[in-house]
Amino acid sequence: MKYALLDRGDRLSRELAEQFHTMAKERGLTRDDQAPDIVLSIGGDGTLLQAFHRYRDHVDSLAFVGVHTGHLGFYADWQKDELPELVELMAKMEPTTVSYPLLRVEIITDSGTNVYLALNEFTLKSVEGTLVAQLNINDEPFEMFRGDGIVVSTPTGSTGYNKSVNGSIIHPSLEALQIAEIASINNRVYRTLGSSIILPKHHHCDIVTAPEEPLAIGIDHLVMQFDEVRSIICTVADEKVRFARYRPFPFWNRVREAFIGFDQNDSSASWKRKK
Incomplete structure (x- = not known):
């Protein structure tokens, strides 16, 4: 698995990028900025947009993964504290890809x-x-x-x-x-x-x-x-853009979390569904 990584440039994103590089090397992943299989963005949705435009001429041959350093981003499947899990999955499994x-x-x-x-x-x-x-x-x-x-x-x-x-x-x-x-x-x-x-x-x-x-x-x-x-x-x-999914994250769940913040464990919401 070959990967490239772009971060937002702030202190936290740079630190997470260094952590990812270290863990990826230990798990046998290869950094390749020219011909990656996966392009990882660490920051926000704006960082992923920058990653897309940097690699827009190669969208048919790669997939994107987003890590958000704040609240959950619309394009980001992963939170900042989930890097070890992401690296482990990237090293041992082929992701499901979705095309948009x-x-x-x-x-x-x-x-x-x-x-x-x-x-x-x-x-x-x-x-x-x-x-x-x-x-x-x-x-x-x-x-x-x-x-x-x-x-x-x-x-x-x-x-x-x-x-x-x-x-x-x-x-x-x-x-x-x-x-x-x-x-x-x-x-x-x-x-x-x-x-x-x-x-x-x-x-x-x-x-x-x-x-x-x-x-x-x-x-x-x-x-x-x-x-x-x-x-x-x-x-x-x-052309289409591809995103690598290492775990399910349905589109409408993404929309709900981004705009509504509905908590499935919320008792009032559960009561309304039963009504």
Whole structure:
């Protein structure tokens, strides 16, 4: 088993990284930053996003594991005090892998085309204020948007920025993308649906803005400015991201723990289920 490790850079994460390297060496695991089988992130969900983008060109050949140094992260299966158990399982068993959809974003400008993969979401805002954009679905005009911005998310990303703007949570077994509005302005000229839109894999959306408008574009945690953008095409990517599971952690359990904090041993909750 070959592994690579990225940590958040704070003191605790660096200490845990050193502990992991020591235990991994004792159990016969090999560190290989160039061609790992497993990429481990220690920190938070942001650290795992950084790990994904560092190895995004190799997603077909590796899987990710997250260790959270604070509260349980959405992408992290493991707590900071569980490193010995994780190392032991990595050394003696093959993990179950789960595959989640990714978002492909194609940005077409006067100077060329840029293609990105997003694990969570793509965000679009104007640098100079209110964003105005035409949204086409499958090359047909759908709506004219005016507002703070647009979020296009993956199913796993549906629990992030998308949820904060009242988008739906989508199970990652569904190959889909979701388009959500950020503070849209509706009047006689600019009229939008007013709710998020979920598109299946064989559909695509095309966002068209005025070429002279400078745009702030986010791909997960990365934020870039683009000028002279002709269109932005969003589709479900052919590639998928894989996560290594050394123990079960169902998606809806993950959602519950992240947002509700439901305790199965709570007597009042048990009583409500019986009712």
